[in-house]
Amino acid sequence: MKPCGRAVRSHGLRLLACATFAAASAPARAELFDTTNDLGGVGLLQMPTARFADDGEFGVGVSTVRPYNQVHFLAEPLPWLEATFRYTDVTNRLYGPQSFSGSQTYKDRSFGFKMRLLEEGELWPAIALGVQDFGGTGVFASEYLVASRRYYDFDFSFGMATGRLGAGGDIGNPLGLLSSHFKQDRVAADNSGSTPGGAGLSRLFTGRVGAFGGVQWHTPIPGVSLLVEYDGNDYQHEGLGNKLPQDTHINAGLDYEPWSGTHLEVGYERGNKLSVNLEFRVNFQKFRGIPKTADPPLPAIKVRQDAPQDAPQSAAVVTVLPVPADAQQQTVDRLRTALSEQTFSLVAVNFDASKREIQVWLRQDRYRDPSQVVGRTARILTAAAPDQIDRFTVVNLDDGTETYRITVQRRDFERLATGDTSPEEIRLNADVAIPEAGDPQASFNALDRRPRFSYDMGPAVRQQIGGPDGFYFGQLLWHVSGEIAINNHLSFSSAVGINIVNNLDGLKQNSNSSLPHVRSDITEYLRHGKNALDQLETDYIWSPAREIYARTSAGIFEDMYGGVAGELLYRPFGKRWALGFDINHLWQRDYDERFDFRHYQVTTGFATLYYSFPMYHLVGRLAVGQYLAGDRGATIDLARRFDSGVLVGAFATKTNVSAAQFGEGSFDKGIYISIPFDIFFSQSSRTQGTFVFRPLTRDGGQRARDGKDLYSETDGGDLGHIDETWPEVVH
Secondary structure: OHHHHHHHHOHHHHHHHHHHHHHOOOOOOOOOOOEEEEOOOOEEEOOOOOOOOOEEEEEEEEEHHHHHHEEEEEEEEOOOEEEEEEEEEEEEEEOOOHHHHHHOOOEEEEEEEEOOOOOOOOOOOOEEEEEEEEEEEEEEEEEEEEEEEEEEEEEEEEEEEEHHHOOOOOOOHHHHHHHHHHHHOHHHHHHOOOOOOOOOHHHHOOOEEEEEEEEEEEEEOOOEEEEEEEOOOOOOOOOOOOOOOOOOOOEEEEOOOOOOOEEEEEEEOOEEEEEEEEEEEOOOOOOOOOOOOOOOOOOOOOOOOOOOOOOOOOOOHOOOOOOOOOHHHHHHHHHHHHHHHOOOOEEEEEEEEHEEEEEEEEEEOOOOOOHHHHHHHHHHHHHHHOOOOEEEEEEEOHHHHHOOOOEHHHHHHHHHHHHOOHHHHHHHHEEEOOOOOOOOOOOOOOOOOEEEEEEEEEEEEEEEEEOOOEEEEEEEEEEEEEEEEOOOOOEEEEEEHHHEEOHHHHOOOOOOOOOOOOOOOOOHHHHHHOOEEOOOEEEEEEEEEOEEEEEEEEEEEEOOOEEEEEEEEOOOOOEEEEEEEEEEEEEEEEEOOOOOOOEEEEEEEEEEEEEEOOOOOOEEEEEEOOOOOEEEEEEEEEEEOOOOOOOEEEEEEEEOOOOHHHHHOOOOOEEEEEHHHHHHHHOOOOOOEOOOOOOOOOOOOOOOOOOOOOOHHHHHOOHHHHHHHHHHHHH
């Protein structure tokens, strides 16, 4: 190896490499340098680094450097994993034949990810492995290994890449020692016109290797960083045959952070193009939503005059003091009134004199965290319950089934009022019990026998983005939904969408799938279902035995399917796993989304294993069964729930349909994010909105919504979730 001094004189890239590793023994600053590159990942201008955003960080941005305009999304679902998703507008290439696509320029979409292999230490740099444009068309495909090292206000990076990021290099691929597969001509493969949208597994880490690197200087000016990089791409082998002039491999720019979460980056790239990158970020691990000033006031705690210093430890030493009938009725009346002020509905009350305990069954649709329900109900009970009652048991019902049953000591809440205890001590004395099956067995049962009606309405959007017939087709509509609960188990729900404005008549692309068109006729539904009946279903949910939940459903489940369905879930209390079975028979709806159905019908069914991992609040699902097109296979889904309640996940489905028969995309895959609406509002709510991003919608590996999901319905009783949110018991 040449000494660093000679490398400085001979090649600027070697300077970056030497500086990176020579700085390995230097002290490091505590700050993270996590600017975003033009493609949406943490990096410099074009090049990635081994840096990562903070855990739980999410960003959306736009960038331009001709001929590419990009909208990119960044997610840090795990501390060591970065995921990106982007749309790219290639402004000097047409999407397709002008007779079909008009003058629309080419649109590309793809995923990328980066994994941390090694944390930065005192004597070594951080190291990361990344894949760019995975599962897309391969226009920007690249794989890389990169190292980063801080030296005071400087952050140096150096990497090696195959594909686009290393196209300017001519280093033999070291993986060729393992297999001649890695020696194949990457440029020829990327421009061969092979099926786009595949996973790209065959091209990973193939072809020649090139080097890249750069440095970021965190200047003394607050919020300003200087970026300089060596671009490993030569721009002569771009996808779509898009050769671009490059006057220099050196790119430079400035990044400005005017306030936390906002970055504006301006650069000069390829020696001839101005670049601009604007990004906004939020951290869903740290952000807990705006203060809930519109929630009902927190009930005051009443302290008994002659309260015992400690709650009884055993029923064997308790003096039985029955609560007189008139006192019981007064308690129930006070409870009903106070709970309704909290928007809770009282279902049943039981007085257990032997335990000096009152048990309360209730329904509520306001709070996501069980601790808040228990805390507010216990506060009410300190004022409503007779003095001889020492224990409060709060039982939550969702669709008539118990989802959690928590007993707290009255004395703990009295001590909370005087500042003599903490939420942690209350949890230590609390008892979380196995939810019971069947209806409540109580002294005062079925207090409210009337049907319950709820509704919601507001604007909604349906859209299709990135098609060859036009980049954006969308509809703004007014969405109205409602539900009638006939009793604790049976409910009817419906939803309609009323058109306000749309440009859906411009949709022209028809499905060319060789499989039954179970999803790929989406444009027909968009065009003809502008005023649509989205849902009209009935669900009956019950618990036939402890830890077992069941559901039967019938009606119109979604915009494309209706039918009959059943589900059974075994969810053992306190365990990390659960097992579900579902089966349904579905009819495909007509395009106008009213009451008519098409001829296609299918039976689908799945066995699903759920597992809650002990780290990062991860939940995995593995479903095996038959899908809408009659194909059979498995879906794996992994999601993380952040402290804010935001859920982020990814899924992939592989069935017995070949990649060629599946068509563009090779197999079904995507990412999704579920956001609690109340983090944006001053009032608590259990309503969530889910957004799914798929590179393409095809017919293989597709499922239909077939009623309420039992695992989600029973999730409130998860012990881990209760323990994590317990500090909220004081709110």
